[in-house]
Amino acid sequence: MSVADTARGGSAAGALSMLGAMAIIGLIDNAVALISRDIGLWQFQLMRGILCLPMLWAASLAMRQPIRAVSLRAVTFRSVAVTIAMSLYFGALAFLPIEQALAGLFTSPIWILVLTAVALRRPVGRVRIAAVAVGFAGLIVVLEPDPATLSPVILMPALGGVFYAIGMIATNTICARETALTLLTGIILCQIVVSLAALALLGWVLPAGEGFLLRGWTWELGEAGLWLVIQAVGSLIGVGLIIRAYQLGEPSYIAPFEYAAFISGPFFAWLLFGHLPGLQQLLGIALIAAAGSLVALRMREAR
Known part of the structure; x- marks a missing residue:
């Protein structure tokens, strides 16, 4: 088998791994709305x-892969950034339809491009700038912001x-030497x-309130207990498949398959x-997916 055939086989396997991950994530992210009750x-x-x-x-024992960080400071910075991102995303899932929450989170390739240009001062080119504009337009279409009823939740x-x-940029820069298990554990x-x-x-300083964001500890789990287990196991399997996908195929080829989450x-x-x-949300999703895919393809051509 030639090198080209091996690469194609790896890319196909990576794409299937990513599609499997997005199918799992599509289920467990919807579970957050059930847990929030x-x-x-x-x-x-x-x-x-x-x-x-x-x-x-x-997993660390089975894979014989240590969890200890090479740079604790770098892993901590990345972990804080991703934790903030996931808290905002999960918090939004309790109030917004999943397509709107996904649309916001999946603008990350566009933000990576913007932050790379601004913070790292790397040239991005006209095509990528156009992709940012298309992606931002798609976000506006999906979120449908109404100035009269604008709520912080929509942002x-x-x-x-x-x-x-920010977390993904840290992954490829200051955390490049860390293992996947280390980053996930962080x-x-x-x-x-x-x-x-x-x-x-919420328990000792501020009065706990109602709703997903302000609710304190409760011993009455209700149906949330089962969905918590499903969410935890599904999260690890999903992230494991994502990591495997990027190991098998070229990142710029694999990345667009993440938009399968907009289907699952x-x-x-x-x-x-x-x-x-609705049709408007589907149009916005298509614009965001097109912008992210264009960014990935331009990265591939640059390599």
């Missing part, structure tokens, strides 16, 4: 993290996309610490809640 965001992240840690430890997923982009530990602090704040997410939303996106 019984417990709050911070209890959800804390309990999910506690469930994930033994599985990460078992949460887009802000999550910014912090997720995120889980950071989410546990942040969630403990938030729960303590709304599909499971329809299956669980009977919700379907």
Whole structure:
């Protein structure tokens, strides 16, 4: 078998791995809306993290891969950025349809381009600038911001996309020598610490309120218990498949397949809640996917 055939086979396997990951994520992200009925965001992240840690430890033993960080400062910075991104995204899932939350988070390739140009001072070219404009237009179309009823909630997923982009830039720069298990464990530990602090704040300093973001600790899990286990196991499998996808195929080829979440997410939303996106949301999703794919293809050509 030639090198070219091997590369094509690896790319195909990587694409299938990414599609599998997006199918799982489409389900478990919809589960957050079900979990939010019984417990709050911070209890959800804390309990999910506690469930994930033994599985990460078992994976470390099975793969004979150490979890200890090469640079604790770099891993901490990345973990904080991704934790903020995921908290904003999960928080938005309790209030917004999944296609709107996904649209905000999946602007991250566009934000990566913007931050690379501004912070790292790297040239981006006219085509990539056009991709940013198209992606931003798609975000506006999906979110449908109404100045008369504008709520901070609608901006949460887009802000999550910014912090997720910061985390991904850190992955390829200051965290390049870290293993996938180290980076994943860093995120889980950071989410546990942040969630403990938030729960303590809500319990002792501020009065706990109603709703996903302000709800304190509760012992009555209701149906959230089962979905928490599904979310924790699904998260690790999904992230593992994403990592495997990028190991098997060229990143610029694999990245556009992440937009399959725009299919699996709304599909499971329809299956669980009977919700379907409208034509305007579908148009916006297409614009965001086109912009992200264009950025990935231009990166491929540059290489």
